[in-house]
Amino acid sequence: MAAQPEHAAIDYHAWPDARGRFGAYGGSYVAETLMAPLAELTAAYIAARGDAAFQAEFERDLRHYVGRPSPIYHAERLSNDVGGAQILFKREDLNHTGAHKINNTVGQALVARRMGKRRIIAETGAGQHGVATATVCARMGMECVVYMGETDIVRQAINVFRMKLLGATVVPVTSGSKTLKDALNEALRDWVTHVHDTFYIIGTVAGPHPYPMMVRDFSAVVGREARAQMLAEYGRLPDVITACVGGGSNAIGMFHAFLNDRAVRIVGAEAAGEGIATGHHAASLAAGRPGVLHGNRTYVLCDDDGQITETHSISAGLDYPGVGPEHAFLKDTGRAEYVGITDDEAMAAFHRLARSEGILAALESAHAVAQAIKLARELPRDALVLCNLSGRGDKDVQTIAAREGITL
């Protein structure tokens, strides 16, 4: 295992290394059959990244199709109600399709087209990534197959229907725990079987190299934009930034531009479910250990035999037993802190935000909102807490109604 570098000496924008490692984490832990397509993808992506025409097209799509830039919104009523620091939201919920996920799928679809691949596959948990993938496939006239755990299909029926309306085929996954991790396994099996014509759009900063790097690069528009907006509108950087962490794409998207700003505190909110002590949670960084899952070395939730354990969160998008390797790196170097937010805390934050600001947050994002409220409470009134509001909550209304015993 590679040695972990010292925090003070790190240029956080220099990672991963050529082998896709973030310190001791990341890498390409996949079967031999996938090594060639991964090498092909890495080469294609690196070429695209350095191509000004590709970047210009990506930025044009983000502007005219996604609706970027998304604003930073000062939640004054919520901040006054909490009575501490000022809470600011990066409004990724206002993007086309309602979440940050579209930033990544627009980018990967452009890479797929550049590589001449016409068939797209994806995995999805909450369905946001599936919808975002189906969306870009419809726009580009590509075939789209989305793998989704049977359990999640029930939890997220509206998103399943949205994907179908967009022309995608949704394949139910019945193996294992029938959730996101199993959907990822099934998508990898599809890819290994159809490597020649298929492009796999992974929806988070996990998986084998180059995915954690590529997905981060496409998602990092969030933090780049936010950093510039803070300087332009507030004349300074925020004191703290926070985001929810499942696989970790919206969080790394928000964090990345700020990683070398050592004065900015960075806090990730994981799903503590019913409480970390109960074992019913999805807090891989707070309660897991280093292992290997889905092609990368990272923190995983597993038992003493190394079997990946089933996770729990009220939010399907955070219900994942691994986490992106860059987050594992940031945890070990101490650059970022990762804390757990329970289902109850997320629900309370969801309601508080709805009533005070008129915003229905996605349940994933409600974890970040809960963390922002906690942070704000401990800080003076002139401090700034920037929270990534990664998605809107329309998709979750049925889950919330069911939890609260309400029949729609």
Place this chain on the structure above:
Amino acid sequence: MNRIDQRFAQLKAAGRTGLIPFVTAGDPLPGATVPLLHALADAGADLIEIGVPFSDPMADGPVIQHANERALTRGVGLGQILGWVREFRRDDVRTPLVLMGYLNPIEIYGHARFAADAVAAGVDGVLLVDCPLEEDDTAQVIRAAGLRQIHLAAPTTAPERLDQLCRRAEGFLYYVSFAGITGALRLSTADIAQRVAAIRAASRAPVAVGFGVRDADSAVAIAGYADAVVIGSALVERIAGSADAAETCARARAFLAPIRDALNARAAA
């Protein structure tokens, strides 16, 4: 001398094709594994691959996935599997055993501890499905302990990479006959003959071919150009649902013996 190297040397001297059955440890019943290993050796297995169950077997098809799930439901873990290997070694010190599986169970067990315990139990090699050449340093301690690290080569493997694999091959090189998951029905023996011949010429170690071998006919077809044939999903499917260890062994013998006979007949011809 490592049992794997010894066995392939014997096969070469006798002009025979090796037969390598794969079973998942603890499947269909935990109590069946040790008798099953003996039954496979009796029925003509030259080497046995033992699958270590994992919750997320991303390179496996439905048959092996279900075998993993059945074993995990009964709590089968690495410690128990090494115990079965020790028990098997009391009565069989010749048949080479290779543990095949995914990295995480070994990561959590600890690489050094695993290497020491596996050697002590009588394991001869490991095949880590999700540990390609690039991540080989992960398995350094396993090789240093004397275990052979079996590598996979695939139809998608690029030529320069294949050269590297051939140079570093030890024990045997496992050629995956098609790009896909275990147990699929896509074997086209004509397509792969040429490729395997080239790999055999370049490889430091013998070449076994697997994925898609289901019966005596497909095994014999592959025997024409490989040092050994691996049969996994078809065997696992055959023994699934056995009521007890005796039935598991009877089904395994009935499955493997005709394949052994066919391979022997081909060698004699």
